[in-house]
Amino acid sequence: MPIKVGVVGAGIFGVNHLNAFRQLSYLGVAELGAVAEINDERAKWVEANYGCPVYRDYNEMFADKSIDAVTVVTPDHLHRPITVAAAEAGKHVLVEKPLDVTVEGCRAMVDAAKKANVLLQVDFHKRYDPEHMAMERRVAAGELGKVLYGSVCMEDRIEVPSEWLTAWAPSSSPAWFLGTHFYDLVRWIIKSNAKTVYAKGHKGLLRDEYNVDTWDAINATVEFENGAVFTFATSWILPKSFEAIVNQEIRLVGVKGVWEIDTQYRGSRSCMVDEGMRTWNNNFTRESVDKQGRTIYKGYGIESIEDFAYNVQAIKNGVTIESLQGTYPSGEDGLEVTKIGVAVHESVKTGSVIELM
Ligand SMILES: NC(=O)c1ccc[n+]([C@@H]2O[C@H](COP(=O)([O-])OP(=O)(O)OC[C@H]3O[C@@H](n4cnc5c(N)ncnc54)[C@H](O)[C@@H]3O)[C@@H](O)[C@H]2O)c1
Structure with missing residues (x-):
């Protein structure tokens, strides 16, 4: 039996969730049961393209007992009430990163x-x-x-905060929107939580020239409990002419070796008259066609969402949540990452080194 999933928020990234569940229906794993979207235009677009009921109020969708699971793809600072309401309605929940922008919010979730x-x-x-x-x-x-020690960078082109997310970029930052990806990744790779954080922020370009009051860049140095020290460089002001929408890389050094990954330029690039220079991260999402001629998407940008559906299916088949622990990014992981994010912003504000509790 396929599990039935509802998606809250069908904006730019919500489309990946809709596609993930639509294609899992071809395999009998999941079914896109409904969507909740407050924006009329987006709601009509979903109805026309995905043919499922679209609610304006997510609580009405949560009242549908046939829906097993929910994904939350609303702006960062709106995840908490939706997630708590979904859990209280008995739904399994996948939340977009960051889990929440407050530690108490994460704890409540x-x-x-x-x-x-x-x-x-x-x-x-x-x-x-x-x-x-x-x-x-x-x-x-x-x-x-x-x-x-190690270092990370994640940077978006300027249209992300100045054109795509203008409505809520002031409630977010490069550290929340981008840094949290890598705070989690480093924790997961080195199996250690953060101990102290020192960060410096820059404001001016987006606020003064684009009228979007948010940070241009935030650079953080994080000391982990196991002694490793990582720097996280984040910004969302790369020029529009940059060859990819996101630039990203990670390197780390251990006593027995060094490892560097350029996850932006993976060796695939093009230059076309109308586009200029472009690089392609086909590991993230790539469109293809299945044997029945249906468009499907592969890549880690879809597989992480599909993983949630497989987890819910396993739980429905009798697997316990406890036994799945460690195989997926959990709420507790989200909480640890948010602790880092909160400390980063506190350090930016106060200029102090912040000790994590
Ligand atoms: N995993 C990734 O790489 C990745 C990439 C981009 C965005 N994100 C995350 O996904 C989330 C959404 O980002 P986005 O870029 O799609 O933003 P967006 O602004 O394009 O979309 C958000 C959507 O949520 C809807 N919405 C807001 N409040 C709602 C409510 N109460 N009920 C129903 N719908 C509601 C809005 O109308 C909008 O359509 C954010 O948390 C963001 O950080 C993740």
């Missing part, structure tokens, strides 16, 4: 899921990138020895 005995998963899809999976496996096997 984790508690609500525990109380209702439902799965709470966070869409930290960097863990599903095959390059990162290989790194994690070999670091965990001790092949790099004790990890001493």
